[in-house]
Amino acid sequence: MTHLNLLVGGPTSEWPDQLTAGKVFGDWIGVDRGTLRLLKMGITPLVAIGDFDSLSADELKLVKSAVSDIRQAVPEKDETDTQLAVTVALHEYQYDRLDIYGATGGRLDHFLANFWMVLEPRYRQYAPRIRFIDKQNTITFFAPGSYEIKKEPDKKYLAFVTLENVGHLTLPDEKYNLKDENVTRPISYASNEFVGDTGHFSFDSGMVAVIQSKD
Amino acid sequence: MTHLNLLVGGPTSEWPDQLTAGKVFGDWIGVDRGTLRLLKMGITPLVAIGDFDSLSADELKLVKSAVSDIRQAVPEKDETDTQLAVTVALHEYQYDRLDIYGATGGRLDHFLANFWMVLEPRYRQYAPRIRFIDKQNTITFFAPGSYEIKKEPDKKYLAFVTLENVGHLTLPDEKYNLKDENVTRPISYASNEFVGDTGHFSFDSGMVAVIQSKD
Numbered sequence: 001m002t003h004l005n006l007l008v009g010g011p012t013s014e015w016p017d018q019l020t021a022g023k024v025f026g027d028w029i030g031v032d033r034g035t036l037r038l039l040k041m042g043i044t045p046l047v048a049i050g051d052f053d054s055l056s057a058d059e060l061k062l063v064k065s066a067v068s069d070i071r072q073a074v075p076e077k078d079e080t081d082t083q084l085a086v087t088v089a090l091h092e093y094q095y096d097r098l099d100i101y102g103a104t105g106g107r108l109d110h111f112l113a114n115f116w117m118v119l120e121p122r123y124r125q126y127a128p129r130i131r132f133i134d135k136q137n138t139i140t141f142f143a144p145g146s147y148e149i150k151k152e153p154d155k156k157y158l159a160f161v162t163l164e165n166v167g168h169l170t171l172p173d174e175k176y177n178l179k180d181e182n183v184t185r186p187i188s189y190a191s192n193e194f195v196g197d198t199g200h201f202s203f204d205s206g207m208v209a210v211i212q213s214k215d
Numbered sequence: 216m217t218h219l220n221l222l223v224g225g226p227t228s229e230w231p232d233q234l235t236a237g238k239v240f241g242d243w244i245g246v247d248r249g250t251l252r253l254l255k256m257g258i259t260p261l262v263a264i265g266d267f268d269s270l271s272a273d274e275l276k277l278v279k280s281a282v283s284d285i286r287q288a289v290p291e292k293d294e295t296d297t298q299l300a301v302t303v304a305l306h307e308y309q310y311d312r313l314d315i316y317g318a319t320g321g322r323l324d325h326f327l328a329n330f331w332m333v334l335e336p337r338y339r340q341y342a343p344r345i346r347f348i349d350k351q352n353t354i355t356f357f358a359p360g361s362y363e364i365k366k367e368p369d370k371k372y373l374a375f376v377t378l379e380n381v382g383h384l385t386l387p388d389e390k391y392n393l394k395d396e397n398v399t400r401p402i403s404y405a406s407n408e409f410v411g412d413t414g415h416f417s418f419d420s421g422m423v424a425v426i427q428s429k430d
Contacts, residue, residue, distance in 0.1 A: 109374030112403035159324030188327035
């Protein structure tokens with residue numbers, strides 16, 4: 001499975017240890033301040049995207065001298081920098097997975113915009129390829145269907161999160177079960193757990209996020 | 216305006232400076248590990264709520280000796296500790312505002328469960344009294360109507376967040392405007408700003424959260 005990584009400009013305190021240690025492998029796209037942070041880790045991103053209005057003149061100069069492909073957006077735009085980066089990542093590159101770091105913590109209006117991006121018609125079909133990763137959480141997205149998911153060794157908790165109306169949600173073999181639940185508003189079914197190393201679930205309409213997390 | 220404060224057990228790194236400095240005044244309810252943190256700041260909460268399964272035996276003993284009203288929930292329950300605490304706060308006490316601290320950062324399944332609580336039929340009518348406060352964000356909730364809101368002096372950004380279908384959302388005098396927008400899915404209209412010290416908005420169905428934030 002091939003991964004393309006995005007680094008958004010959220011607080012570094014939310015980074016998973018692996019990223020802090022510079023041990024997330026693969027190609028990168030830098031988003032706004034994320035680009036500068038990648039360069040400081042010795043990583044040159046394929047593309048740098050953003051309005052870069054949070055960078056000083058010297059920082060912007062460094063970015064421009066290091067990265068060959070820069071997409072500088074105007075600050076007053078309808079899309080967020082992260083949306084622009086996801087569009088570039090999905091349309092111009094062929095990877096199985098898009099792992100987004102730095103999109104959590106800090107400003108919650110940003111986090112929610114990022115989290116709900118997968119509900120936009122233009123991104124919806126790509127949702128199953130998008131993953132948000134931070135220090136305590138991995139978020140993945142699912143279209144209607146039946147799935148087997150694997151426990152991440154370092155995570156304890158499992159949550160099923162309905163992003164919209166979800167039909168016949170069934171959790172047959174987790175610690176807490178659901179059967180054919182029709183969920184008519186967003187709910188975070190938090191603090192569930194795997195019983196073994198894998199779990200199954202299914203639903204037939206809407207979109208579900210799965211969050212594996214630890215304290 | 217009278218305030219009742221809730222302290223949930225989220226990471227202390229997300230606390231606003233005022234809370235870290237012990238300068239949030241008023242009565243408190245402690246939720247799970249939040250109770251212990253209140254006691255360590257010299258604050259005895261009116262009530263301590265939770266399953267307390269994250270506390271050591273010694274820590275639990277301390278809580279039990281200090282707080283006269285303890286509601287110990289069973290760990291395997293349908294409600295989160297925060298939901299239990301909000302129910303007690305709303306049903307047993309009369310305050311104009313319920314300010315919730317420690318409900319952001321850390322596990323995102325917890326944050327989303329807390330954030331969406333206001334959509335539950337039993338809490339919906341109380342949503343305008345509930346507020347989430349952390350280091351960078353203040354979240355308030357609005358039922359359909361017309362409002363004037365005030366800029367918080369230390370915040371730069373203003374976001375309008377539709378939690379469900381929202382009818383005729385109008386932002387007449389902010390930096391970025393909307394007119395009679397019918398919003399059919401959750402959207403975080405992030406990075407808006409006040410033009411002056413106040414702003415107006417209106418909508419006629421659904422629920423809207425307003426987030427004031429800073430970098």
